[in-house]
Amino acid sequence: MEKILITGALGQLGQEFINYFSNKGVFVLATDVKDPPKDLPCLFEFADVLNKNRVDLLVKKHKINTIYHLVAILSANGEKNPYNSWKINMESFQNIIEISINNKIQKVFWPSSIAVFGTESNLDLVSQNPSMNPETIYGVSKLAGEKLASYYFGKFGLDIRSLRYPGIISTKTLPGGGTTDYVIEMLNSAKNKSDYTCFLNKKTRLPMMYIDDAVNAAIMLMSAERKNLSISTSYNVTGFSVTPAELENKIKSRGFNIKVKYEPDFRQEIANSWPKEVDDSISHKDWGWSCDFGFERTLNKVLN
Template sequence: MERILVIGACGQLGSELTNELGRLFGNSNVIASDISQPVSAISDFTFEQLDVMNADRLNDIVKTHSITQIYHLAAILSAKGEENPKWAWNLNMTGLLNVLETAKENQLRIYWPSSIAVFGPSTPRANTPQDTVMDPNTVYGISKLAGERWCEYYHEKYGVDVRSLRYPGLIGYKSLPGGGTTDYAVDIYHKALRNEPFECFLSEDTYLPMMYMSDAIKATLDLMQAPADHIKVRSSYNVSAISFSPKEIVAAIQKEIPEFSASYEPDFRQAIADSWPDSIDDSVARNDWGWSPNYDLDKMTSDILENLPALLSEFEQA
């Protein structure tokens, strides 16, 4: 029986992934952890408070709960990382190395997310290939690129079964935005349902690769459940679902809420977005382990506008 530890379980991805892992393996076999106090979304799980930079505490939790897999999601995202680069680098890198060392010592399977932030100004912007120029110019992207090299190193040198995806922007409705450059595509739905105009911090024609949270969970679990001999890439796989601009997401919302309006006031996050691809070639993931998304922009928008209203009052009280 698998025993799974989720690090960063209180975050946007972490809370939804924890619940899906509980559905697959049973809540009693999934341990949620975070540096923060537990949130209501993971109240049905055993919770351990954990600063992933504390290697001894991490090892204690792994041994206490007989952990076999770790999903390491704790990180400082792009926009917040630029506000405090040394802090972001230290947390992102030390946390990953602690997890990899624990995996080596305890023969664990590891999931660690990378990001399209590993690409940069010299990367081909359209249909960015799996193997290409990578020259990130944000501390988040630099730490993710370094992390990819460490993951492959631990697999090649020590046999660690580490697996990773380069997430595009993730869009979900079950938690608030978490400080990423692509988080405008989460906040915009909140404004639309509150009948408020939306001021976007990116220009209207800024295309970025995106993915609905349901597809992100699907991709993560598909990868982790694939046979080891199907996993040919041990740095990180490209995955893709949707590419759209702020103007296009506004148009998708207006199909259901015609009175919704948006304005555009680009800030420092525009330069971050301009260094990332417009679209991603994920043919390697499709060929190796059968990746395929379920949601396009209109289907995602309809699902969010149907389900988010029930949670708005909860967010306002938080």
């Protein structure tokens, strides 16, 4: 029986994983460094992942056998304090790896990001393994994490599985300081009938994924037989790609009277080093991935 620890469980993705597993009756221990909502449907313990002893103790106490390690400082926030970002992203992952090996954890899920690529990749359509030169501390830490995942699988047999998520679109939970947050902000502005100032220019095309697909992709990857997985770093996955102008037009065509201004800030430079489209054919081949939510279906979910 799976007994799952989720770190960073109160973030955008974590809360969705909690709901998914709780609805299935799977044991989940949620951990984070902020207070949980009153209606959290699972057990919660306060734990800073930089405190290795605390996390180790919780793993032993609750007989955890699977870890979803979701703690990270995201792309835009990371640039504000790169030293701290590296520390949180990498030290926490090292801790989880060490704890997992010592406690014979069966599987670890650790999300990577499209931030790993950079302008040396063909950003019009990034392949699974192009030349990579990430240009944010977030991307640098994710690429290093991918290499660690592969190293610890090869040398210690630790079964770490990973996806390079694009921008995740959800409305129940707010995004945590990434470069694709504008999508959710613009959608929420439309629903709240308020104007919106977009921090990227109109034409910035970036890959996105609806939250249900993000959760489903992780579950599919975690359920796959390891022998079918040809990638031990992190798999490309995507839903659809969109620009702010396309999003604005679609929102308006659905009857929302939103005014959008475009005032690109430092996040534009980050977006310029990210892919427009992602080739996820190896995920299709290895573990049967395909997304359920395109642009229209995502808008149906979010705007209705």
